[in-house]
Amino acid sequence: MSTKMNSKSAFKSPNYDDEVNFKELALQDPDFADIINRNKGRFSFQDPSHVMQLTKSILKRDFRLEMKLPDDRLCPPVPNRWAYVRWIQDLVDSTSKDFGKTPQAERDVIGIDVGVGASCIYPLLGCASRLNWKFFGTDIDKKSYEYALHNVTSNNLDYRIHLLNTSALHGLLPLDALKIDTADFTMCNPPFFESRQDMNAGLSEKGKNPNAVCTGHEVEMITEGGEVEYVGRMITESHGLGKRVQWYTSLLGKQSTLPVIVKRLEELKCHNWAVGLLLPHATTRRWVIGWSWDDLRPANHVARPAEGGPAKELLPPPTCYSIDTSKQNEEAISDVMNKTLSILPLYWSWNSATRSGIGWTNGDVWSRAARRKRKAQEMESKSLHETKPSTCPDDGTIVLAFRVTVLDGYAEVHSLKGSDKVLWESFCAMLKRQMAPTGGQLAGKIETGPKKRVQVLQRQP
Structure with a gap:
């Protein structure tokens, strides 16, 4: 059957x-x-x-997928591979360009799998779980490519998964050879080891692990310089491609690789990355890292592991700021939040049923300096109404986009887009002052006060 x-x-x-x-x-x-x-x-x-x-x-x-595998290539453990796909889904979902207006499961998404392997498991899992996802996949090994092609066609997914048998001349991220202009993400399970000796030592360390059997071929397991060099090459190529891909990601087999990769990203002035820990309670732990040359910010629970995570200096800045409102009525706080943002010359859309809203601005419009400038413009007959945006532009003028949600006892402010840390902290500080029992909005005006740096906190969803 x-x-x-x-x-x-x-x-x-x-x-x-x-x-x-x-x-x-x-x-x-x-x-x-x-x-x-x-x-x-x-x-x-x-x-x-x-x-x-x-x-x-x-x-x-679980996925209604059939698979044919050779005896001398990697046999992928499904829970581990599915965890990576799920992390990618969360990463893409929390950084949509329309800030979540389109249901995420319905979005058209293009992914690239670097080194699909004989199983082609990542594209298969991605397409099985998201009907509007499409994949391009590469592999340098002819045998793996042929088996991957069989697994794609045997599951009737050749219209959504397109494969290319590459060579060293193509590089790791051959968008032009794949004939695609842009993609939403790349993913990769790189060769972990730099030599046969390194591989044997690594596998022997896992001798007590029930998953110790390994059928992988050297082409899948070994690369010059190991995974550090491999992912480093990918970062260099991605820097040249820039925003043609929203998120570049890779699996990491060794936690010791993570600080090296983060340092490399910082050297290239990358200010937007995410770290994940797959199956934190599993015997074999795997890390994932994603980086972007754009400024759409992922959710905290995607970019900052809640448990068993690395040192804080390896994590990206939090994208969620929490305001304590436990001493105030939730409905009153919602009203204050909405009114505070409604009178500012920025885009703001509020949903009273969910007590949440999305907004964006092309700059600081809440500080004293901004209010003085606006007052001067009004005196020159340039009204506040004329400067207030009504739609979300697609020309890159947004410098800060945010989502605000009022919950029981606290309000959350999420950074959705932006690279200006000072602007983000200033905005959060302004909202915090407005949410205080004697805040400026309750007094009938927005009171920003002197700029202060605020601590952006991590709160798990």
């Missing part, structure tokens, strides 16, 4: 926080049951045939 995807079928995201229940999977998939029955009810992570069937059975059950 075919399990090929129906593009109109609903998708339910699987949760792999807990280990896969083998007994349950055996009841759901005859092929997996056969493996268990032939081995007296046992499953061995040291047996490549067992591990391969586990991957195939999970993909069939």
